[in-house]
Amino acid sequence: MIFKPLYDKIVVIKIEEEHKIGTIYVSTNENNILKGLVVETGCGKLLDNGEIKSLIVKKKDIILFKDNYNIEKYKVKDNEYFFLQEKDIISIIN
Template identity: 70%
Template sequence: MKFLPLYDKIIVKKIELENKIGSIFLPFNDNNLIKGEIIEIGCGKLLQNGEIKKLIVKKKDIILFKDNYNIEKYKSDNINYYFLKEEDVIAIIENGL
């Protein structure tokens, strides 16, 4: 499925977290942070003067964001997609760690 986000919208595919290291199971994080990969980004943020400011994030970035009420969700073929704005991103994870 192909999405084309508008302006500062970002489409993220949720990365399912492993909750074990070797044979040791770890409890899941209770703070509602989601790790995901950016699969599409819009052209940029539309400013009041009509200019478009380029986004900091880019396709294939691995990010953390908080699942909250203003984030739209869509599930297709057992994949969770999230539609958010760049301002909803908490961090870009370097080296995909």
């Protein structure tokens, strides 16, 4: 599926991290912080004066973000897409 997000919206897919000891899965993330891959970005943040400020995050960046009630989600088959704003991103991982 192809998305074209508007303005400062960013489309992200979660990168699954496997945390297990033997065959037992262990929860290691109590804060709901997820690792994701930026699939697509909008053109930038629309400012009050009508100008567009470009985003720092780019397509194919690996990011950390917190999954909370503000994050919009859309599931297609086995893929879950997260729609967030740049302000929702905690960090870009190099």
